[in-house]
Amino acid sequence: MTATISTQTTAVPEAGTFPILVEHEARYADLDASRRIGRDALVRWFEDARVAVEHDAFGADLQTRMQSQVGILLAAIKVDVLAPLTVAGRYRIGVGVSHIGTTSFSYSYAVFSGDDVVATAESTSVLTEDGRPAPLPDDVRTALDGIRIDAPAPTRPERGDARRVRENYPFRWDVRTRFSDIDTNRHVNNVALASWYLDGLAELHTDVLGYPAGGPLDGLSPSSLSVQYLAQVQYPGIYQLRVAVEEIGEDTVRYVCGLFDGRELIGLAEAEGFHHAPGEDGDPVRLAEALAPFRFKA
Structure with missing residues (x-):
């Protein structure tokens, strides 16, 4: 239902x-x-x-x-x-x-x-x-x-034990920090980190859509994004961004994302947006069924 x-x-x-x-x-x-x-x-x-x-x-x-x-x-x-x-x-x-x-x-x-x-x-x-x-x-x-x-x-988004388990998020995207990401505090800036979660969602949508040229449909971008910064993210470094589908509604989908340094959760985000959008021919592209296998595992 x-x-x-x-x-x-x-x-x-x-x-x-x-x-x-x-x-x-x-x-x-x-x-x-x-x-x-x-x-x-x-x-x-x-x-x-x-x-x-x-x-x-x-x-x-x-x-x-x-x-x-x-x-x-x-x-x-x-x-x-x-x-x-x-x-x-x-x-x-x-x-x-x-x-x-x-x-x-x-x-x-x-x-x-x-x-x-x-x-x-x-x-x-x-x-x-x-x-x-x-x-x-x-x-x-x-x-x-x-x-x-x-x-x-x-x-703030819930930080239960299940969200600290990396493998509970089915979709994985590895991120390498860039020198331009760091700020005057010598760690990765909060705006750059917010963009990582948006990029992770775009990577999931692109994967589901079959990697179309130009990336995913515009209408799939989340209308709501909530981020918790749990630990400083350093340069240089390679981190795992994990994405899961938490709930699929009639028109919208809620995601949860975890940023991991090894197995340690150092960032958490929730996002919400539509799971359908107009395609190139004007007909709606619906992703609810395709997103179902990426549900949060716990």
């Missing part, structure tokens, strides 16, 4: 909800094969907005002091695409702090095209010292509290 999987879990916000609105111009390099703004580009947009907000909210002196004593690492991000984004559009990114914990804090985001919300996101960052979570200083808490928003704290 199949059921429709819901892709929208939170209410759509309005621009006035956010204490900060950042103007953001789309670039040609942000486009993917569908001629729309790519999911990985949106992850970059939210990173740019987050860095700009922290520079202004914390102040240059506080930010420099924090960076010299501790690190700010992204622990998780979830992106939902609600409508197509084009390079010709003019966008604003709403940003607000949704949760302040002991060692971490979370943001809520929305991308506005005019008054329309075309994408939303949420993320969690952790303060670390000597590689371990560190308590948020009082002045950081004060700065974060000044841009609070009334929004639920982010939820």
Whole structure:
């Protein structure tokens, strides 16, 4: 039996909800094969907005002091695409702090095209010292509290024992890190890692479709991507990305992806999108049956 999987879990916000609105111009390099703004580009947009907000909210002196004593690492991000984004559009990114914990804090985001919300996101960052979570200083808490928003704290994908077993994910794609993937922290950047999961899904779709020229159908790209960064990914290195189908609904499919260093789970993602899309002749190509053998094994 199949059921429709819901892709929208939170209410759509309005621009006035956010204490900060950042103007953001789309670039040609942000486009993917569908001629729309790519999911990985949106992850970059939210990173740019987050860095700009922290520079202004914390102040240059506080930010420099924090960076010299501790690190700010992204622990998780979830992106939902609600409508197509084009390079010709003019966008604003709403940003607000949704949760302040002991060692971490979370943001809520929305991308506005005019008054329309075309994408939303949420993320969690952790303060670390000597590689371990560190308590948020009082002045950081004060700065974060000044841009609070009334929004639920982010939820993270489940990390049960079954998801830590590499062989439970039927589809395998090996990834070699590139020098261009690393950031100022000398590990693979969160945006590059998000793109790995998208590439892994594209590899699965391409395999199912028989490796067509130009890659898989545009309509198969996920509309929702949620990533947990469980450990730093280093350069140089070769990692295994594993993909499984968690649930197949009437129109949509939910995936779970695990990134492994040997047998250790160092990253986890969930994604959701359609399992059918228009083919070159205009007739729909349906992949539900072809995806069934890739179900999660546990």
